[in-house]
Amino acid sequence: GEMLVPAFSQEEYRARTTRLRQQMAERGIDALLVLNEGNMNYLTGYEGFSDYVPQLVLVCQDEEDPWLILREMDTLCADASSYLPQSHVLSYPEKYIASSQLSAWQPIAGLVRERSPSGCIGVELSGKILGLKGHAALGKSLGTSEFIDADGMISSLKAIKSPAELTYMEQAGKIVDRAMQVGRLAISVGARECDVAATIAHALYAGTPEFPGGTSRSPLVTMPVGSPGAAPHLTWTDGFYKMGCQTNFELGAVRHRYCCALSRTVFLGEPTARSRHVHQACLDGFLAA
């Protein structure tokens, strides 16, 4: 059937796992449970936006390709988005979803132990879906609560970017630059704040004529308007733009999960002496850093 094209080649995905397995060997980890969906995507290409349910990538020390372990419904996403063959996509039944009686960590542990019967297990312990209750259920089902804390292992791999990754980041940079321009032009006295946000969102998703924009789990537009302008992460309100109004844009454009962020302040009318002073101080600090 028709498939999504994974963002990277099979060789690139496999090279990531190879580097990870070297790190695992150094730390005595035979089987690694990767719980962060961004990290799962990094190793396999898997798109699912499903990290509200138990799912993971299992990396075994003695195998070239990792395993995806998902809820049954999401195996379709894996087939469509991951470079892995279907034989490396495992699943647990849907009856484990949203059950107060059953824990999905129990069948997951079974699938892990089939592939690593007695090995030493590393886990991304800060994985948000694991939590306190998940950790207890996983430990019980695996017959051990002695996990090696694998938080940060994949972050350290990601610090070195490949040419293909840099290309996506440059593309995201072009998209965010354009989105900031159209946002600035959309501001005028009497304009609705939401219409400025809508214009920016359109630009972030549409991208450029050469390449499309992508999507994200995180808000891509934060834009506190007016005097809460100093407050981080607020968005727009039900209000209209007025003269003397300040907007602090924090935008992110995305290409295949690679994000480029850009912050700018737009002031409608003549900024106060204090605003100019703060601007100059920020600029001086930035240039000194």
Place this chain on the structure above:
Amino acid sequence: GEMLVPAFSQEEYRARTTRLRQQMAERGIDALLVLNEGNMNYLTGYEGFSDYVPQLVLVCQDEEDPWLILREMDTLCADASSYLPQSHVLSYPEKYIASSQLSAWQPIAGLVRERSPSGCIGVELSGKILGLKGHAALGKSLGTSEFIDADGMISSLKAIKSPAELTYMEQAGKIVDRAMQVGRLAISVGARECDVAATIAHALYAGTPEFPGGTSRSPLVTMPVGSPGAAPHLTWTDGFYKMGCQTNFELGAVRHRYCCALSRTVFLGEPTARSRHVHQACLDGFLAA
């Protein structure tokens, strides 16, 4: 200064906390730690999009208004968005953020114990920011790991909607209806998938002439296109629309965190007999349910 207008009246926020305190009394909880940011917003109006750092609402059995406990930077967001007076917004210093040495749960525990020196404590244990390590740090700092599991208490409050809440939900319904219409109209052979997504995002953010659309932590547009159409939660690709192509839209419009979702399937050209059969079966099932 200029402030955001909280989505609900002070009376409505306080009525929510009153109902919660009744539930707490029934379960013997003297102090409740609300960790889910959606629930924090429900009780106080707080907007911050900061649930990647430790933060919470503290509800004490013997006080009418809850306390917000935030990282220092976010107190500006609370002042701008919450109905609470500044005296009920507490914070811990920024040095606790992203530190490998310090845990923010330590100063948070101090602020909790000042207000509930010896009381029985309830915690939303599935709060994603707490996790395994946070739970250990919080228990150590509070001098107890005997928490009452408060998961689901606020969900049960939310099940009964006020007239003001229903109004926001109706408005979100009008926005999502319009967004689906413009999305459908944007599809044609040769159109880029990303441009259809951009058109929909614009409509979701702009809302209607009467009321603006809102923002969300979750993706508001999922639209698997082509044969991975059966896969849930996928978005658009780098591709173009072709004849015979199916799109499964799952859209959400938001008013003040109240979301209205709508799903529709759009087929470009003449659907196959099988597609028609699946459509009829879904419709029959829906009408029978």
